[in-house]
Amino acid sequence: MLADERTSAPVLWPDARAPRAGDAMTEASPARPGGAMVEFDGVGLRYGPDAEILSDISFNLQPGSFYFLTGASGAGKTSLLKMLYLAQRPSRGIVRLFGEDLVAMPRHRLPGFRRRIGVVFQDFRLIPHLSARDNIALPLRIAGVSEEDLSGPVGEMLSWIGLGDRADAHPATLSGGEQQRVAIARAVIARPQLLVADEPTGNVDPEMAMRLLGLFEALNRLGTTVVVATHDIHLISRIENAQMMRLEKGRLSDPTGALRYPPANRT
Amino acid sequence: MIIPRVPVQHRRLLPDRRLSGPTPWVIAILMMLTLLAAAAGVGLARSANAIGAAIAGRVTVQIVTANPVTRAEQAAALRRAAAAQPFVLAARSVEPEELQATLGQWFGAAEGDDPVLKSLPLPALVDIDFVGEDRTGPMRQLQALVAREAPGARIIPHAEWLGPVARLIRSLAWIAGGMVLLMTLASAAVVIMTARAALATHFPTIEMLHLIGATDRQITRLFQRRIAIDTAYGIALGTVVAAAILLLIGWQWSGVTSGLAATASFGPAGWALLLALPLLAIALAALTARQTLLAALKKIL
Numbered sequence: 001m002l003a004d005e006r007t008s009a010p011v012l013w014p015d016a017r018a019p020r021a022g023d024a025m026t027e028a029s030p031a032r033p034g035g036a037m038v039e040f041d042g043v044g045l046r047y048g049p050d051a052e053i054l055s056d057i058s059f060n061l062q063p064g065s066f067y068f069l070t071g072a073s074g075a076g077k078t079s080l081l082k083m084l085y086l087a088q089r090p091s092r093g094i095v096r097l098f099g100e101d102l103v104a105m106p107r108h109r110l111p112g113f114r115r116r117i118g119v120v121f122q123d124f125r126l127i128p129h130l131s132a133r134d135n136i137a138l139p140l141r142i143a144g145v146s147e148e149d150l151s152g153p154v155g156e157m158l159s160w161i162g163l164g165d166r167a168d169a170h171p172a173t174l175s176g177g178e179q180q181r182v183a184i185a186r187a188v189i190a191r192p193q194l195l196v197a198d199e200p201t202g203n204v205d206p207e208m209a210m211r212l213l214g215l216f217e218a219l220n221r222l223g224t225t226v227v228v229a230t231h232d233i234h235l236i237s238r239i240e241n242a243q244m245m246r247l248e249k250g251r252l253s254d255p256t257g258a259l260r261y262p263p264a265n266r267t
Numbered sequence: 268m269i270i271p272r273v274p275v276q277h278r279r280l281l282p283d284r285r286l287s288g289p290t291p292w293v294i295a296i297l298m299m300l301t302l303l304a305a306a307a308g309v310g311l312a313r314s315a316n317a318i319g320a321a322i323a324g325r326v327t328v329q330i331v332t333a334n335p336v337t338r339a340e341q342a343a344a345l346r347r348a349a350a351a352q353p354f355v356l357a358a359r360s361v362e363p364e365e366l367q368a369t370l371g372q373w374f375g376a377a378e379g380d381d382p383v384l385k386s387l388p389l390p391a392l393v394d395i396d397f398v399g400e401d402r403t404g405p406m407r408q409l410q411a412l413v414a415r416e417a418p419g420a421r422i423i424p425h426a427e428w429l430g431p432v433a434r435l436i437r438s439l440a441w442i443a444g445g446m447v448l449l450m451t452l453a454s455a456a457v458v459i460m461t462a463r464a465a466l467a468t469h470f471p472t473i474e475m476l477h478l479i480g481a482t483d484r485q486i487t488r489l490f491q492r493r494i495a496i497d498t499a500y501g502i503a504l505g506t507v508v509a510a511a512i513l514l515l516i517g518w519q520w521s522g523v524t525s526g527l528a529a530t531a532s533f534g535p536a537g538w539a540l541l542l543a544l545p546l547l548a549i550a551l552a553a554l555t556a557r558q559t560l561l562a563a564l565k566k567i568l
């Protein structure tokens with residue numbers, strides 16, 4: 001069961017045998033050594049002619065760190081995450097990811113960067129006609145990993161999330177918690193450098209929420225930068241050294257300046 | 268590649284049910300009509316060309332001298348004199364029996380033994396084919412020759428009375444070609460609508476694929492393959508039905524041996540065009556689907 005393994009990584013990660021989606025692409029360059037993984041500088045976002053829903057957002061996310069993004073409903077959390085996982089370009093400002101300016105980046109280069117980002121959606125977004133196994137395997141298949149190479153990691157991932165015996169089940173036949181675990185497995189199977197999760201525990205009971213958080217923590221210990229948007233204040237207290245970003249009416253609250261000027265970068 | 272190769276596991280990203288619903292049937296109907304119009308166009312164009320070539324340099328001299336003996340002598344003299352001219356390719360007297368047989372079809376006495384037919388004062392006819400395509404000079408020389416050998420005879424250029432028919436047939440061939448073009452455009456429009464409908468139906472899947480790093484090319488190949496296969500089914504069905512109709516018409520046409528109808532045929536180039544049309548249609552559908560999909564995907568980040 002997942003509960004017993006929540007603080008340990010799947011076998012497929014530590015031995016580094018598992019294929020990484022990023023291995024198959026060359027478009028995206030690695031993050032600058034010692035630099036921030038994500039840099040937002042004066043970013044604003046508006047949809048159409050309306051007023052900005054995000055204004056003057058500036059922060060840096062360090063490699064291997066764990067961040068919580070909080071804020072009231074409508075504060076702009078999902079919009080901010082959309083820019084993080086490259087589903088949305090900002091209306092103004094600078095966004096750098098893995099050391100590259102994404103605002104001016106041509107569209108055809110985006111897939112290479114997306115393969116380095118895992119996303120857990122609040123509504124799971126599993127493909128309904130695919131089995132749990134095929135949903136989890138999707139990022140590896142898209143990255144061009146052969147069937148021979150992906151069957152092992154996908155099987156291990158299924159076991160790790162406790163769905164080894166439900167590999168062929170379709171999303172409609174899975175419970176909310178099971179679907180959530182499949183969605184998380186899909187997000188992390190390719191060992192992303194950045195994991196973005198939008199209310200990942202919003203649809204599960206507290207026990208399952210803690211289990212899922214254990215997955216993120218394990219992944220974070222392996223070097224992945226994790227950003228979790230949540231309302232759950234109890235969840236935040238469970239992760240040591242996690243930093244918190246708070247959005248209020250489209251503006252980022254950073255009273256300590258740690259996000260804008262993290263200790264490692266201060267001069 | 269008209270139908271792109273996609274790994275089996277990737278094909279499962281689209282559900283098993285057909286993407287396009289009625290598309291194969293609409294394409295089948297359009298393909299059938301396209302092939303029939305193309306066949307009509309090819310047949311008519313060849314007929315028009317055949318008629319045009321046949322009448323371009325041919326005239327018939329009609330000798331209407333009242334005395335049948337004199338008439339026959341004038342015809343023979345004119346034929347001999349014409350045959351000796353350098354501007355004449357061939358000169359031939361139309362035998363009275365041939366004239367009677369032709370008229371017999373209209374009089375209902377094909378054997379030529381009808382007393383009324385035999386009593387008719389038929390003119391003597393001499394068919395003359397000119398050398399080359401220039402008719403002005405030879406016509407002037409022929410007029411002089413006719414005035415000398417058969418005064419009072421009339422020269423009838425075939426182009427004068429068959430020309431309008433040839434032009435009408437050529438116009439019909441152009442109209443058929445226009446119909447082929449319009450139906451090709453309609454087929455392309457069907458493919459465009461199918462591609463857009465497929466994108467709209469599967470937008471959540473496409474968005475998901477994009478977000479996990481799928482390229483436009485990967486997504487396009489998936490949909491292009493499915494649309495091309497659907498379209499190919501429709502084109503194959505339309506081709507089979509059109510072929511059956513053409514064979515039936517061809518079988519019935521084979522019994523028609525007289526007049527202009529006998530000149531209708533497809534010829535090797537026509538057959539090649541008709542055989543190539545379905546393949547071109549599949550290629551056009553795949554290309555249209557690809558461009559439509561790529562253009563639509565570019566609107567998504």
